[in-house]
Amino acid sequence: MQSENLYKQYTETLRKVADIDYASAVLQWDMETYIPEKGAELRGQQISTLSGLAHDFFVTPAFGKILDELLKSNQTDKIKNKNVKLTHEDYIKEKKYSTDFVVELSNETSKAFPNWVKAREENNPSVFLPNLEKLVDLKRREADFLGYEDHPYDALMDDYEPGVKSKDIDVLFTEVRNHLKDFVKTISSKSAPKSDFLFLHYDKQKQWNFGIGLLKQMSFDFSAGRQDISVHPFTTSFSPQDVRVTTKVEENDFRSMTWSCIHEGGHALYEQGLLTEQYGLPCGSACSLGIHESQSRLWENVVGRSLNFWKVNYPKLQSVFPENLSKVPLEDFYKSINVVKPSLIRIEADELTYHFHIMIRYEIEKRLIENSLKVKDVPEAWNEAYKTYLGIDVPTYRHGMLQDVHWSHGSFGYFPTYSLGSFYAVQFFHQAKKDVPDLEKNIIAGNTKPLLDWLREKIHYHGRFYNSQELCEHITGEKLNYKYFKEYAEKKYSQIYNIN
């Protein structure tokens, strides 16, 4: 009884912290969708204040005592046990942050963001580099006070992918590089499928409607979420009952809206699948960013760029845009959305060369944090890396180091989770096909519900109960294994590119 009462107090505190964090998320969502121009400055300050408050509310000694006592008393419920254990770890970690640091970081990112926007517009890194300098400094300080065994970068990566170390990433990325370098070379020697019809005029409203249709088909619950327009598509959540996605509609590039819808939809299904009764608690939160990305990538690429998915959807698409697509056979359309080609912009990259974009960022970040690369030298290091890895020249900084928002948010250690997610996605889907009878037949018929049900049961409902490595073993019986992605990529692209 005593312990139950303690658990109740524990829950109430965490729910309040969640209330503040989700409030922050609403403010951020609004900032990216509807805020008028002049509103951004004070909005940044409001978000900083909430960040500081959430921190202060969480790290009180009183809450520490509740956690200590809960740890001592053994909860009979394994979910409760896990919640307490994980929260205690979070608490120990969060205590290392001073309120001043939290507010300073939030302020610096608020200042950095508009300068990143400006630098991008003006194609002038020097507008943003002083902010980047400050943020890298702060992140180094953060790594130091958080502590690490091998590499300061590990301390930062732990925020996004708990338990994963840079030495593991190094091993993985060596395997990825070795495989993809040769495979992409082979592909590049073949003639590329036609794709010019993707860049004709596609009416924006019709695209929007088609995207909403895709989200509905994926079972995105519009009574517990919505889609809006933003410059950079993203997903955010204010509870499992209110999950928001955004998209970007390009009049002359049909891909932009379509695969951002499916990608963000994948993230959103995860958030909508978390348990509302675990609101604010670890077992009601997403496992890791890598696992989050596994959901978006699974839907975007493994499903959304598969021939099976488009068997039912392509005729619909043709009927919306007959002027562009009526004479393009399904097979050609399928190939066009899977063209592999080294390119400049990460978020537009195909699913193979994509990983070079990640490796480049990973290496630069690691060197910045370990102080073996100076901020002022990033633009050049970036351009060199694109030459080395992808064999292409970077014509403008806008197409180079200024393309991604992450650094302006102070997010260092985030990028590797994109690759991890892609590999998890394929490994999970491989398992889903084994577990779910007629999975692919259903997808062909336009029914992705069996897949969603499997994801819900295997991943969404567990929240952080397993960490990403445990989860992967729990679902597939083994650790993350690149061979699944390798096999998937070789099978898919050998067929598309006629490679024997």
Add this chain to the structure above:
Amino acid sequence: MQSENLYKQYTETLRKVADIDYASAVLQWDMETYIPEKGAELRGQQISTLSGLAHDFFVTPAFGKILDELLKSNQTDKIKNKNVKLTHEDYIKEKKYSTDFVVELSNETSKAFPNWVKAREENNPSVFLPNLEKLVDLKRREADFLGYEDHPYDALMDDYEPGVKSKDIDVLFTEVRNHLKDFVKTISSKSAPKSDFLFLHYDKQKQWNFGIGLLKQMSFDFSAGRQDISVHPFTTSFSPQDVRVTTKVEENDFRSMTWSCIHEGGHALYEQGLLTEQYGLPCGSACSLGIHESQSRLWENVVGRSLNFWKVNYPKLQSVFPENLSKVPLEDFYKSINVVKPSLIRIEADELTYHFHIMIRYEIEKRLIENSLKVKDVPEAWNEAYKTYLGIDVPTYRHGMLQDVHWSHGSFGYFPTYSLGSFYAVQFFHQAKKDVPDLEKNIIAGNTKPLLDWLREKIHYHGRFYNSQELCEHITGEKLNYKYFKEYAEKKYSQIYNIN
């Protein structure tokens, strides 16, 4: 120097409180505009948490000490002096609220709101009356711990219109009643102007565009604000740099969008006119709800229902809806938008009978708070009052006591400010005409900027520096005087209704 440092600490605390309150406002705005159906429940909880936090953050003993010391040390700056004095009063008042009470009230209103919606939909007061019962209880408790001299209602009204007592309202409303009862009777004996053309089909998108045009003409700054759609039009502000209005577009009633745009636009101009450097401080906040309403009413009625305003705008309107208006002369249009007729719905009432709607609510509220009327008897009391004051039968509760949202928000003591605002509006405009050369000539020419400049200088820039009574004297040289409204009403409506 010491005192300057103290003032800085004072400012920082208040700005944080403002950050939390404005964050709450963003969450509320989203709840009324974009939230998906299932999101409302947890959103209510999130807002409650923020309310509790803002309260706790404000009433700390440490902040009390800062205020005490600032009060002792004399600030040379009269704005700073006033800020400290007002904040000290707010502090004393806010300290009377326990966090539990704040959270309980917020929770009860969160629960009451959906039941009010349901009761309205089902035309069934019993769905909402238990919530109303609880809220009235809470408000009685609130009046008790806040304290009052004559009547508990005064304690509640003080939140919205500081310094105004129910005995003053009683005197004022007696004068209003005596005047309007006879005058409306006289008007009712005359034949009503035609207005059927206002209820033809008006395309929604065209209406929306016309409304945006009106806001622009009023100098609403769209780089520091925006308009959206909601069930009930409202204005909210997240800083003077981000002020949001909403409107409601009715396909078969041109009035709804137009005058809600102008009304909310008037509120919004006030919020946009507050000084950003006084963000979070009393002198950067609106004076009172009565003064706020004076701004919306001034624009909506005194300007927006005047012949002068439509001289330039009506030809534009005719060109947007020629099918409905090309054959309707300006004079007829002007009369149609000023038809006086006893009716059921407050927000659709003309500017004369409107005040009976307010008096009815005021009397019911007062009796509820003093416990001379039971909640269960409100529906009947309401219907009786409409018969007595307006001579009409209330056919459904939806058209009766369930029409307004205020009680579900726990807002008791709010309604009188609507009438006060209307009377202030006319008195202010009377003064503006004296102070500003060619004010009306400019309005006729479509230029309302001289009026706005006057409002900015006389009202907006001062925030709470003067209370409403002081402000009125400061601007017009005398206290609120009903005679201005009386003269305005008699002149305007005698012309419209051919009364000699």
